[in-house]
Amino acid sequence: MDMDSASERLNGRGPCMRPKSSRTSESFKRVGILVLAVVLTLACLVAIGFLVKIYLEHHYLFCKQPLKLVPLKQVCDGQLDCLQGEDEANCPQWVPEGPPAGDRSILQVLQSHTQTWSCVCHDHFTPALARAACEQMGYSSTPAFQGVEASAGQPLPPREVVLSNGSLQVLEPGSPAAIEAWPWQVSLQYRREHICGGSIIGPGWVLTAAHCFTNNPIIQSWRVKAGSDLLSGAATIAVEKVFLAEVTPASPKDNDIALVKLRSPVRDSDSTKPICLPYFDEELVPGTPLWVIGWGYTEEHGKLSERLQQAEVELIDKRSCNLAAYHGDVTDRMLCAGLPQGGVDTCQGDSGGPLLYSGGHWQVVGIVSWGQGCGTPSTPGVYTSVRAYLDWISAVRRSEL
Ligand code: ARG
Numbered sequence: 001m002d003m004d005s006a007s008e009r010l011n012g013r014g015p016c017m018r019p020k021s022s023r024t025s026e027s028f029k030r031v032g033i034l035v036l037a038v039v040l041t042l043a044c045l046v047a048i049g050f051l052v053k054i055y056l057e058h059h060y061l062f063c064k065q066p067l068k069l070v071p072l073k074q075v076c077d078g079q080l081d082c083l084q085g086e087d088e089a090n091c092p093q094w095v096p097e098g099p100p101a102g103d104r105s106i107l108q109v110l111q112s113h114t115q116t117w118s119c120v121c122h123d124h125f126t127p128a129l130a131r132a133a134c135e136q137m138g139y140s141s142t143p144a145f146q147g148v149e150a151s152a153g154q155p156l157p158p159r160e161v162v163l164s165n166g167s168l169q170v171l172e173p174g175s176p177a178a179i180e181a182w183p184w185q186v187s188l189q190y191r192r193e194h195i196c197g198g199s200i201i202g203p204g205w206v207l208t209a210a211h212c213f214t215n216n217p218i219i220q221s222w223r224v225k226a227g228s229d230l231l232s233g234a235a236t237i238a239v240e241k242v243f244l245a246e247v248t249p250a251s252p253k254d255n256d257i258a259l260v261k262l263r264s265p266v267r268d269s270d271s272t273k274p275i276c277l278p279y280f281d282e283e284l285v286p287g288t289p290l291w292v293i294g295w296g297y298t299e300e301h302g303k304l305s306e307r308l309q310q311a312e313v314e315l316i317d318k319r320s321c322n323l324a325a326y327h328g329d330v331t332d333r334m335l336c337a338g339l340p341q342g343g344v345d346t347c348q349g350d351s352g353g354p355l356l357y358s359g360g361h362w363q364v365v366g367i368v369s370w371g372q373g374c375g376t377p378s379t380p381g382v383y384t385s386v387r388a389y390l391d392w393i394s395a396v397r398r399s400e401l
Contacts, residue, residue, distance in 0.1 A: 178229055231307075
C-alpha cells in the first residue's frame, strides 16, 4: 500500500511535469526560429549591401556635392564632375623623363629557351637598335649611346642582336651538332686553316662552293677533314683534283659549285657517309624546313666555331628574296633560305657546306654561297641550287671514271 501510494505519487508527478517542459521547449524553438530568420535576413541584407557596394565602387565614384554617382570613366578625365573636385583629385600624374641615370649600365638579355643572360654588346650597334632596346624596356625617349671598350672584364658573354618587327632578337647561331648526325659534313682546309665546309657525295668526292678556291689555288695545300665535329686535330685527307663550274665575269655569283676529288676515298662509318643528291624533278615549296650545318662564324663579325653547329631554316621564295634585298641577284640556279624574321643563318666559313632537306632521306639541295650580313631580317642566305647542276656533277664524275 505504502509502495503503491509512493509509486502513484511518483507517477502522478510525471504527467504534471511533461506538458510544462514541452511548452517551454516549443516557445524556445519558436524564438530560436525567429532569431535565426532575423539573423539570416540580416546576413542576406548585409551580403546584398556588400555586393551593391562592390558593384558601385567598381563602376562609380561617390560625389558628396552634389550627391551623385560619377561613372569611373569620368574620373581623372580632366573635367570636374564633383563640385569639390573629388573626381579629379588623386589622379596619376605625368612626370617627364629625367636626365640619364648613369652611363655604366650594360644592356643584358635573357634568352628565354636557355634561361641564360648575355650582354648585348657588339660592334656595329646602331641608334635604331638602341632605340628599340629602350622602347622594349618601356623608355620612349631617343637614347644616346657611345662605343666603349668591352673586351675584357665583361662578366657575361656578348651577343649580337638584330631588329625584327620593331623588337630586338638575339641572333641564335644554332646548336652544337654531332658528326654522326651529319656524317657527310667535312671541313676543307687550306694550309691547315678551315676555309669552307663540304659534303661527301661519294667515296672519293666532296661537293663544295667554287668561291672557296678563289684566293687559294694551290691544290697540294688543300686537305679535307672528315668524320669529326671538331675543327682541330684528327687526320686529314689530301686532295687530288678540284673541278669548278665555269664562272662568267658577268654574274660572278652564279655557278658557285665545285667538286673535290680526294686522293684516297673515305670509307663509310658512323661518322663518315655520303649524302644523296636531290631529285631532278622535285622542286621544294617555300616554307619547307631545311637544315644548315657548319663551323662558320656564329655571329656576323664573329669567329669560327670549334664545334660543328646546326640550325633549322626554311626555304624562302625567290621573288620575295629578290624583292626584299637582292635586287634580282638571286637567279634560277640559286635558293634562298633562312627565317623571315632573321636570326638564323649561315655565315662566313659555312660556305661550301650543305643546305639539307629531309625528304624521306637526307638530300643536299643547296650549297652555302653568299648573303648580305648574317642573320639580319629580310637578307637570307643564298645557296647554289644543286638540282640545277645535276648534269654538271654527272659530267665531272663521268670524266673521272
Ligand atoms: N660567303 C660566305 C663564306 O664564304 C658564306 C656567306 C653566307 N652568308 C649568309 N648570310 N648566309 O663562308
